[in-house]
Amino acid sequence: MAGIELKDRSFTCTAPVNIAVIKYWGKRNEELILPINSSLSVTLHQNELRAKTMITLSSSFDEDQMWLNDKEEDISNPRIQRCLREIRRLATKTCSIDPSYLEGHVQIRSENNFPTAAGLASSAAGYACLVYCLSQVYGLKDVDISVIARQGSGSACRSVYGGFVSWEKGEREDGEDSIAEQVCPDMHWPDLQVLILVVSEQKKTVSSTSGMRTSVETSSLINFRANNVVPARMDEMKQAIKEKDFSTFATLTMKDSNQFHAVCLDSYPPIMYMNDASKYIVQLVTAYNLLYSSPRLAYTFDAGPNAVLFTPGGNIGEILGLVQHYLPPNPGAENYIRGVSAGQAVPPTPSKTTINGIGLLPWKPGSLQYIIHTRVGPGPMTI
Amino acid sequence: MAGIELKDRSFTCTAPVNIAVIKYWGKRNEELILPINSSLSVTLHQNELRAKTMITLSSSFDEDQMWLNDKEEDISNPRIQRCLREIRRLATKTCSIDPSYLEGHVQIRSENNFPTAAGLASSAAGYACLVYCLSQVYGLKDVDISVIARQGSGSACRSVYGGFVSWEKGEREDGEDSIAEQVCPDMHWPDLQVLILVVSEQKKTVSSTSGMRTSVETSSLINFRANNVVPARMDEMKQAIKEKDFSTFATLTMKDSNQFHAVCLDSYPPIMYMNDASKYIVQLVTAYNLLYSSPRLAYTFDAGPNAVLFTPGGNIGEILGLVQHYLPPNPGAENYIRGVSAGQAVPPTPSKTTINGIGLLPWKPGSLQYIIHTRVGPGPMTI
Numbered sequence: 001m002a003g004i005e006l007k008d009r010s011f012t013c014t015a016p017v018n019i020a021v022i023k024y025w026g027k028r029n030e031e032l033i034l035p036i037n038s039s040l041s042v043t044l045h046q047n048e049l050r051a052k053t054m055i056t057l058s059s060s061f062d063e064d065q066m067w068l069n070d071k072e073e074d075i076s077n078p079r080i081q082r083c084l085r086e087i088r089r090l091a092t093k094t095c096s097i098d099p100s101y102l103e104g105h106v107q108i109r110s111e112n113n114f115p116t117a118a119g120l121a122s123s124a125a126g127y128a129c130l131v132y133c134l135s136q137v138y139g140l141k142d143v144d145i146s147v148i149a150r151q152g153s154g155s156a157c158r159s160v161y162g163g164f165v166s167w168e169k170g171e172r173e174d175g176e177d178s179i180a181e182q183v184c185p186d187m188h189w190p191d192l193q194v195l196i197l198v199v200s201e202q203k204k205t206v207s208s209t210s211g212m213r214t215s216v217e218t219s220s221l222i223n224f225r226a227n228n229v230v231p232a233r234m235d236e237m238k239q240a241i242k243e244k245d246f247s248t249f250a251t252l253t254m255k256d257s258n259q260f261h262a263v264c265l266d267s268y269p270p271i272m273y274m275n276d277a278s279k280y281i282v283q284l285v286t287a288y289n290l291l292y293s294s295p296r297l298a299y300t301f302d303a304g305p306n307a308v309l310f311t312p313g314g315n316i317g318e319i320l321g322l323v324q325h326y327l328p329p330n331p332g333a334e335n336y337i338r339g340v341s342a343g344q345a346v347p348p349t350p351s352k353t354t355i356n357g358i359g360l361l362p363w364k365p366g367s368l369q370y371i372i373h374t375r376v377g378p379g380p381m382t383i
Numbered sequence: 384m385a386g387i388e389l390k391d392r393s394f395t396c397t398a399p400v401n402i403a404v405i406k407y408w409g410k411r412n413e414e415l416i417l418p419i420n421s422s423l424s425v426t427l428h429q430n431e432l433r434a435k436t437m438i439t440l441s442s443s444f445d446e447d448q449m450w451l452n453d454k455e456e457d458i459s460n461p462r463i464q465r466c467l468r469e470i471r472r473l474a475t476k477t478c479s480i481d482p483s484y485l486e487g488h489v490q491i492r493s494e495n496n497f498p499t500a501a502g503l504a505s506s507a508a509g510y511a512c513l514v515y516c517l518s519q520v521y522g523l524k525d526v527d528i529s530v531i532a533r534q535g536s537g538s539a540c541r542s543v544y545g546g547f548v549s550w551e552k553g554e555r556e557d558g559e560d561s562i563a564e565q566v567c568p569d570m571h572w573p574d575l576q577v578l579i580l581v582v583s584e585q586k587k588t589v590s591s592t593s594g595m596r597t598s599v600e601t602s603s604l605i606n607f608r609a610n611n612v613v614p615a616r617m618d619e620m621k622q623a624i625k626e627k628d629f630s631t632f633a634t635l636t637m638k639d640s641n642q643f644h645a646v647c648l649d650s651y652p653p654i655m656y657m658n659d660a661s662k663y664i665v666q667l668v669t670a671y672n673l674l675y676s677s678p679r680l681a682y683t684f685d686a687g688p689n690a691v692l693f694t695p696g697g698n699i700g701e702i703l704g705l706v707q708h709y710l711p712p713n714p715g716a717e718n719y720i721r722g723v724s725a726g727q728a729v730p731p732t733p734s735k736t737t738i739n740g741i742g743l744l745p746w747k748p749g750s751l752q753y754i755i756h757t758r759v760g761p762g763p764m765t766i
Contacts, residue, residue, distance in 0.1 A: 220638075221645065224607045255603075255651050262604065262649035268634075269669040270641045276659040286652040 015129035015380035023260035037226035045377030051125035061105035096139035127152030128159030132380035146180035162378035196372040250298035257300040321347035330366035339373040398512035398763040406643035420609035428760030434508035444488035479522035510535030511542030515763035529563035545761035579755040633681030704730035713749035722756040
């Protein structure tokens with residue numbers, strides 16, 4: 001590089017978390033992270049949950065380095081290496097940057113604005129942010145980065161878009177057609193509200209990677225789900241989102257969450273992510289919807305006990321009251337409701353009619369750590 | 384009946400509980416109680432769990448009457464009526480008894496020797512006992528009563544035999560080929576031990592009848608299970624029992640329990656019979672088997688949180704110690720271990736190696752009400 005004076009290139013980007021409403025579970029190729037079925041997610045707003053990554057590319061760095069929440073991480077992690085290699089390959093191929101930069105190294109600093117202990121899909125946001133920010137650093141402004149993000153963490157490919165995002169499983173063996181696509185942007189359905197119910201004593205005993213492997217190897221039902229159930233659900237879900245048909249959206253979301261956990265349970269040894277608090281939330285949502293004879297509230301659970309609820313905006317006060325009544329905080333607990341409704345008036349206690357209709361006893365105080373109120377949000381951005 | 388002097392006919396019979404290791408879930412005909420898949424069960428010993436029924440047939444009774452645990456029951460219950468009608472039809476057809484008896488009425492007194500609150504399949508034993516005792520009273524000594532017992536409660540048909548019993552689903556619309564068959568008698572595998580872990584706070588929120596209906600109507604996976612998974616499992620299970628191959632028996636038993644609960648969870652709204660204590664038992668059994676690199680212990684769960692464990696006799700001391708260590712009784716609790724091992728020496732605490740290998744923390748005391756130690760047992764009998 002003698003004689004070349006290259007300015008350091010530095011970008012800071014953020015990327016969102018996404019929550020699947022048609023679940024991804026099972027890889028057909030572990031190396032390339034290719035799924036056995038398509039999936040569909042809602043991108044959550046970055047005000048409440050986001051990964052933030054600053055990357056500097058410099059010819060003066062001797063090696064690539066990475067810090068996560070100020071702690072240096074081992075960058076030799078094969079998934080990170082694959083993302084770096086793919087971005088550099090694409091930069092070389094498209095001549096997106098002065099070739100001399102390709103001999104430089106990067107320093108990557110990443111952090112989350114949400115509790116990492118709570119198991120809230122930090123790897124999806126993290127890898128989407130890493131790949132998006134790398135694409136900025138390497139001048140890859142108009143390319144589909146979902147294929148690269150996918151190779152960091154499967155569901156990360158869905159975090160490269162805002163709004164409602166499908167991940168089409170693809171057919172090709174090299175995975176080039178296993179890409180994310182935006183179904184509708186975040187402003188398409190501004191009314192949709194999201195509550196994350198963070199359950200206490202979170203312990204994810206089985207990682208998604210190893211859980212999926214166990215399920216693919218041992219479940220008798222997983223292929224039937226992938227081949228015969230999910231394709232129709234993908235079509236129905238896209239239609240429901242396009243039409244803002246909450247009833248269909250809610251029913252499919254709940255059914256698909258149930259089926260994902262059913263496949264986990266059908267694995268051997270069985271994988272059980274939901275606990276008694278999760279079960280109670282399912283019963284509460286079911287009773288509430290029964291009371292109104294139509295779905296006003298939907299739940300979904302990822303690979304852990306935390307619930308994510310969806311509801312149209314008009315119900316949000318009632319539902320915050322419902323959750324706070326049936327899943328009360330520990331006495332004196334602060335910041336029980338976070339995000340959009342944080343610090344607002346105490347939500348109303350459910351009416352006697354509602355309480356009689358629901359017919360459940362409130363859960364013991366402190367079973368939920370806290371509630372995050374958020375909304376559908378945009379995709380990665382440079383700040 | 385003028386001029387005829389008929390002696391009262393009175394019989395007292397007992398019948399066993401059975402626990403399915405290939406589960407029955409879903410009816411193809413609700414009226415005739417015809418299942419969508421075959422199932423297979425182990426008959427438990429009547430020393431620990433049995434129904435007992437005394438029936439008197441007399442020309443002096445004005446009507447049929449029934450008492451359950453000394454409380455008069457409404458005998459107009461359609462399932463009881465169907466059993467009575469079918470037995471009388473068979474008695475008429477086969478001339479098994481003096482025709483004048485067919486104009487008499489019965490008094491039925493039934494009781495269980497086990498806690499009815501614990502949800503331990505009392506209806507299977509109860510209907511098997513009712514139909515067996517009726518068959519004695521009406522002189523039907525050598526007929527297959529499983530078809531009639533089935534119409535009282537599906538799984539009752541498996542309680543009309545001891546040992547290992549299959550219920551073949553049958554193909555006919557009238558259900559005449561939906562019958563129970565003994566795979567092996569109880570003395571075939573005398574070594575097999577059974578532990579029933581009665582979990583606290585039992586509340587069966589969804590009856591089997593309504594749960595099955597929900598699953599048949601809403602689960603996307605139930606028919607795949609019934610048509611593509613169960614038939615092969617039935618064959619494998621019969622073979623394992625014939626060969627006393629505990630490893631295969633245990634693996635299939637656990638897989639089928641998992642899959643039954645997976646289908647329940649895939650129903651809408653989802654049915655969730657297992658709770659955190661059940662999950663803990665699954666983890667304990669899984670860790671224990673992993674420690675020995677082969678299945679020494681198997682679990683199965685019916686439509687409730689209680690576990691039934693199977694193990695070869697040689698392990699029983701170690702396993703009682705394991706259960707008592709990881710699921711301890713409330714301090715001062717009496718009769719924690721009932722049945723075969725009741726009142727025997729306190730089982731040994733697991734060794735340090737076992738405890739380190741299992742890597743679970745003991746559950747909070749009193750999460751189990753008690754443990755029933757029993758064995759494989761014989762079918763109904765007259766006493």
